[in-house]
Structures are given as structure tokens and as C-alpha cells.
Amino acid sequence: MVILSNDLGLAFCKLGDSSWTTLEDNDNPGLLLTPTDLAYSSEDQLFYCTDSYSDSDLDAWNLRNPCSPRRIDIKAGLVYGTPDYPESEKKLRNYSSLIQYRNYLAMESHSGDVLLVKRFVAGAADDGTIIDTDNSDHGQNFSFKTLRFDVSRFNTTKRGWDYVTDLGDGVLFVGLNHAFHLSATDFAPGVLIPNSIYFNVDVRMRCDDIGIYNMQDFTIKSIFPSHLHPFNNIWLPTPIWFTPNPENK
Structure with missing residues (x-):
């Protein structure tokens, strides 16, 4: 399909x-x-x-x-169990320019449960500074950058979604192609970072918007190749993820 x-x-x-x-x-x-x-x-x-x-x-x-x-x-x-975010997270998630850009679906690898991943982005200058696009004159050069993710699991009994704050050893991959879920324990130690979301460029994102989101401390580590120029305003072939075979670990 x-x-x-x-x-x-x-x-x-x-x-x-x-x-x-x-x-x-x-x-x-x-x-x-x-x-x-x-x-x-x-x-x-x-x-x-x-x-x-x-x-x-x-x-x-x-x-x-x-x-x-x-x-x-x-x-x-319906979504159940809104997490009690720390104040810094609440402030960021209420920021006026932060928008929900994209929904992804993935099947949890071992349980088979449906996971819904929401990607939140904001306007950002070349130096990474967040721009309040609602209150600016848009004269400043900016592009959209990923800041946060929300994850929820479909609850078949409630016919709704339960917030997921910890993926355990799970790892999510999202981007322009299909999203998927893997278990870090199915691979050699150090290959995948558990409780993380690996993301790459989507349609409206910066060309260097490729990184790893840590579900525990809400931090993002860029994995854009340091020897490449981001070419923020130029369309390039969009990178995609491929699914490895755990048996070849």
C-alpha cells in the first residue's frame, strides 16, 4: 500500500x-x-x-x-495520561511558534502495538536561535527545525492513546519514508541508543535537521555529517532510513 x-x-x-x-x-x-x-x-x-x-x-x-x-x-x-513535564519543557511546548508538523505511525517491534509519533518544529535562524514566527516580520532568514517529539501507544481497550514517556530499549526511526521501531537489544551493544528517536530531514525541515532525540532528558544530538555544508536553502535528495537485519549484527 x-x-x-x-x-x-x-x-x-x-x-x-x-x-x-x-x-x-x-x-x-x-x-x-x-x-x-x-x-x-x-x-x-x-x-x-x-x-x-x-x-x-x-x-x-x-x-x-x-x-x-x-x-x-x-x-x-482521545489521548490519556499527559506527562508531568518539567517547567522548562512546559515553557518550550507552549512557545507560540512551536508547531506540530507531522504524525508518524510505527509498529512496536516485539509487542506489535501501534505507536503514534508527533514531531514538533519551530522556525530557527542559521545559528539555531528559535524565531517567534507569529510575532516577527518574517524578514529574518529562517527555516524549520525539529525541537521535540511526543509518543503515544494505541490502547485497544480505551480506543484511545496512552502517552509513552519511556521506550525502554526501543528505538524509533522517522523521516520522509516510513517510520519503524527496533529494539536496541537485538543489535550489538553501542549500535543503537535505546529510548531514542532517530530523525532525518522531512519536506519542510532544514537540510541539516538530522539527529537523535533522547526521550529521557529531551535533548537532541545532531548526526549531520560535520564535513558537509547544510545548504539550508537548497533542495537536495532527501535521505531515507533503511531497515537492517538484526541477524547480521
Whole structure:
């Protein structure tokens, strides 16, 4: 399954097909599908997807019978257990220019649970200073930079989301391609940093906006190659993550 250009729908193909089949909700013909990300669950054989019109809503698609694909409206809008952030985090998250830019979906590697990852960005000058884009004249040169992430886990009983403040040995990877979750213990010690989110450039991000977000202390470590110039205002081929094979550790 793929998301069509500019989040304007979904399409799928099966083995032997020579073309893609676009999806339409059979129960709501004409319903505009606006997915922002999707993830496949091998446990229940469903494709989960988020919608651009909702921060935390969730749909699922059943393609077990490709001739009759079905959309499942899960209605998972509520979020439970807001973390008690330290004052510094509360102040930053209330900053007027901080915006929620992108939602990602990933399947937790061992449990198979659905994880929702929210990426927050703000306008930043070349030296990293945060710019209040709501109150500036936009004459200052800036681009968007990642500052924080929120993670929540889908609760099948509550039909909502539980905040996740600690990923344990889990590691998330997000960017322009699909998001995924790995366990640091499946790899040699030191290969992956547990309880972290590895992120790279998305569409509106700075070209050097590549780093590791620490879920415990809310810090970000840049992993942009130091010998390269960021070329902040030039479009370059966007880097993507690939999934390694833990057996080759």
C-alpha cells in the first residue's frame, strides 16, 4: 500500500498486478481520504493510517480480500495520561511558534502495538536561535527545525492513546519514508541508543535537521555529517532510513 502524492489518497497492488488500485471507502462513497502515514500490522493483518484532518485519529484497512477492501473507522481521538513535564519543557511546548508538523505511525517491534509519533518544529535562524514566527516580520532568514517529539501507544481497550514517556530499549526511526521501531537489544551493544528517536530531514525541515532525540532528558544530538555544508536553502535528495537485519549484527 502507498500514500498518493500530497496525501490525497491510498492505493495498493497485489502480487501479479500490473497497476495500482486506488482505495475508496465502500461505506462512504466519495469520502476524501487524506492519510499522512501508514503502518502494517502483521499481527492483525491490517494497514493502519493517520488522517491529516485529525491529530490523533486512526483508521485501518482490511485488504485480506483485495477484491473488497474495507475501511475500519477506529475513532481513536482521545489521548490519556499527559506527562508531568518539567517547567522548562512546559515553557518550550507552549512557545507560540512551536508547531506540530507531522504524525508518524510505527509498529512496536516485539509487542506489535501501534505507536503514534508527533514531531514538533519551530522556525530557527542559521545559528539555531528559535524565531517567534507569529510575532516577527518574517524578514529574518529562517527555516524549520525539529525541537521535540511526543509518543503515544494505541490502547485497544480505551480506543484511545496512552502517552509513552519511556521506550525502554526501543528505538524509533522517522523521516520522509516510513517510520519503524527496533529494539536496541537485538543489535550489538553501542549500535543503537535505546529510548531514542532517530530523525532525518522531512519536506519542510532544514537540510541539516538530522539527529537523535533522547526521550529521557529531551535533548537532541545532531548526526549531520560535520564535513558537509547544510545548504539550508537548497533542495537536495532527501535521505531515507533503511531497515537492517538484526541477524547480521
